[in-house]
Amino acid sequence: MTDSSGGSYDASAxxxxxxMGGNKLLLELIEMFLEHVPKKLDDARNALDQSDLPLVADxxxxxxxSAGMIGATGFYRLTERAELKAREGDQVELSRLLPEMFAExxxxxxxxxxxxxxxxxxx
Amino acid sequence: MAxxxxxxxxxxxxxxxxxxxxxxxxxxxxxxDGIKALEAIDEDRFDAVVTDMIMPRVNGLQLVExxxxxxxxxxxxxxxxxxxxxxxxKALAKGAASYVPKAQIEHDLVDTINNTVxxxxxxxxxxxxxxxxxxxxxxxxxENDPALIPPVISYIQSRLNERFGDxxxxxxVQTSIALQEALLNAIHHGNLEVSSELREQGSxxxxxxxxxxxxxxxxxxxxxxxxxxxxxxxxxxxxxxxGPGFDPSSVPDPRDPANLERVSGRGLYLIFTFMDEVEHxxxxxxxxxxxKVAEPGDNxxxxx
Numbered sequence: 001m002t003d004s005s006g007g008s009y010d011a012s013a014x015x016x017x018x019x020m021g022g023n024k025l026l027l028e029l030i031e032m033f034l035e036h037v038p039k040k041l042d043d044a045r046n047a048l049d050q051s052d053l054p055l056v057a058d059x060x061x062x063x064x065x066s067a068g069m070i071g072a073t074g075f076y077r078l079t080e081r082a083e084l085k086a087r088e089g090d091q092v093e094l095s096r097l098l099p100e101m102f103a104e105x106x107x108x109x110x111x112x113x114x115x116x117x118x119x120x121x122x123x
Numbered sequence: 124m125a126x127x128x129x130x131x132x133x134x135x136x137x138x139x140x141x142x143x144x145x146x147x148x149x150x151x152x153x154x155x156d157g158i159k160a161l162e163a164i165d166e167d168r169f170d171a172v173v174t175d176m177i178m179p180r181v182n183g184l185q186l187v188e189x190x191x192x193x194x195x196x197x198x199x200x201x202x203x204x205x206x207x208x209x210x211x212x213k214a215l216a217k218g219a220a221s222y223v224p225k226a227q228i229e230h231d232l233v234d235t236i237n238n239t240v241x242x243x244x245x246x247x248x249x250x251x252x253x254x255x256x257x258x259x260x261x262x263x264x265x266e267n268d269p270a271l272i273p274p275v276i277s278y279i280q281s282r283l284n285e286r287f288g289d290x291x292x293x294x295x296v297q298t299s300i301a302l303q304e305a306l307l308n309a310i311h312h313g314n315l316e317v318s319s320e321l322r323e324q325g326s327x328x329x330x331x332x333x334x335x336x337x338x339x340x341x342x343x344x345x346x347x348x349x350x351x352x353x354x355x356x357x358x359x360x361x362x363x364x365x366g367p368g369f370d371p372s373s374v375p376d377p378r379d380p381a382n383l384e385r386v387s388g389r390g391l392y393l394i395f396t397f398m399d400e401v402e403h404x405x406x407x408x409x410x411x412x413x414x415k416v417a418e419p420g421d422n423x424x425x426x427x
Contacts, residue, residue: 020229021142032135058132058179065133065175068225 008104009111013071023123030116033070037063037105041098044082048094056094057086072108075101125240126167128197129153130160130174130186140173140202140228147233157181161189169197170240173232176207176214184214191218198239202228253286263349267310267337276302279351286353287416297397298358298414304390305362305410306347313364313408314345319388357399357415368408377401 018026040063047055060083067076078101085093127149131137137153144151152169154160156178164172172190176183183201190196198220203211211222220239223231259282265271276299283295311317315336322329336342345365352359377391395401400413 016229017139020139021146025139025142029135029138032138036134055179058177061177062133065131065225066135069133069135069139 008072008074008077009108010071010073013069014115017069023119027116027119029070030112033066033072034109034112036066037075041102041105045098048091048098051091053086053089053091053094057083060086070112072104072112075104075108078104124148124150125170125236126150127152127236128160128163128169128172130155130157130172130178130183131202132156132175132178136175136225140232143229143232144173144236147237149236157183157186157189160186164190164193164196170243171220171236172197172199173202173236174199175202176204176210182210183219184210184217187214187217187219198243200232200235200239202232257354259286259353261349261351263351265306265310265347265349267314267343267345267347269307269310272303272306275306275349282351282353283358286355294414294416301394301397301412302360304393305360305412306349308390308410309347309362309364313366313368314347315342316366357413359411359413361409361411363409366408368406371403371405371407 014026014030017029040059044056044059044063047053047059060079064076064079064083067073067079078097082094082097082101085097125148127144129137129140129144129151131140131153132155134155137155141151141153152163152167154163157174158180160172160174161181163169172186174183174186181189183199187199187201190199199214199218201211201214201219201222202225203222204225211219215222220243221235223235261279261282263275265275279302280295280299283298287294311333312319315333317329317332317336321332347365348361348363350361350363374391375388377388377395379392394410394412397414398412399415401410403410
């Protein structure tokens with residue numbers, strides 16, 4: 001599914017999370033994702049600048065898990081590719097992917113902020 | 124209430140899993156990598172560990188390998204994802220108890236944990252009972268049938284393995300050999316009164332006399348009793364036959380390695396070599412064999 005803002009997204013993921021832990025947990029997870037991802041992306045950028053590709057790979061792996069959990073499918077695909085490229089040692093491709101990941105996150109963020117607002121208003 | 128340690132470097136994933144397990148009535152501690160997991164396990168008791176495979180510092184496979192070195196460690200359940208197959212297979216071979224694909228966590232994780240913990244507790248219950256078992260005794264009464272010896276030894280081995288499973292494997296083999304030799308001596312030389320020197324004349328004559336006497340009175344009515352006692356410190360076997368006995372002082376030194384070159388005397392040599400204490404009663408129709416078992420690590424302590 002692609003939201004009108006452009007981010008690729010799986011709405012059923014939020015529904016699954018709500019089933020598992022209720023609205024409260026879902027809102028906490030959205031909050032965590034929105035805070036967590038920019039910091040991790042900055043960590044990955046710094047690691048790439050220092051050519052610490054194992055750290056880039058570990059960071060991407062962690063982001064991939066979070067993206068999969070929250071339903072951010074476009075962001076998930078990018079982190080999956082970035083983890084693979086980091087393990088292969090492809091710094092060039094990583095340098096190309098990182099800005100794309102920041103852009104994809106911005107679009108995902110809009111979707112999640114809207115979802116969060118709707119849930120706050122309906123609860 | 125089950126205590127579960129979750130090892131997951133993704134904060135979001137960890138939060139979801141912990142929430143799911145707490146909702147299922149479990150007590151949960153979440154840590155973000157394998158090193159913190161090992162520290163937590165050293166400090167506290169957990170019924171199970173649920174771990175991601177790919178993590179910084181110590182990954183899921185390395186965690187399983189580290190835990191397999193410990194004498195008592197909780198069972199490990201792996202959370203696997205596409206692309207983890209090889210490392211997960213290695214972890215299962217190294218001792219992980221089970222796995223749940225990450226795509227199935229919502230449906231399968233709680234049940235998998237409950238099943239694993241239930242099986243672990245069943246084993247722990249028996250261990251708790253065994254720790255409080257001071258002495259376990261068994262008494263066998265055997266006819267003069269050597270075919271009875273292997274199943275009797277198998278039963279005794281199973282009890283010894285239950286108690287001393289961590290001990291040297293060779294110990295069990297040597298104990299079985301000593302027991303077998305003692306039982307054969309009691310049947311052949313004790314009850315059936317077939318001289319060990321007859322063996323020097325040939326195996327065929329020796330076994331022929333054994334078979335004849337198994338059918339003849341008074342030999343056929345005699346029995347061998349085997350009493351075994353197993354305690355935390357080791358075990359003892361007392362084997363008694365109903366034959367006339369012999370003068371133990373008349374037997375050449377059973378510990379003399381020269382026995383290895385003789386057909387007769389071999390059995391006693393092995394018994395005296397493999398057991399820590401061996402003695403006959405005065406009438407020579409009873410032998411008592413004792414083996415003391417060291418705890419794993421005792422030898423290392425002695426060497427230091």
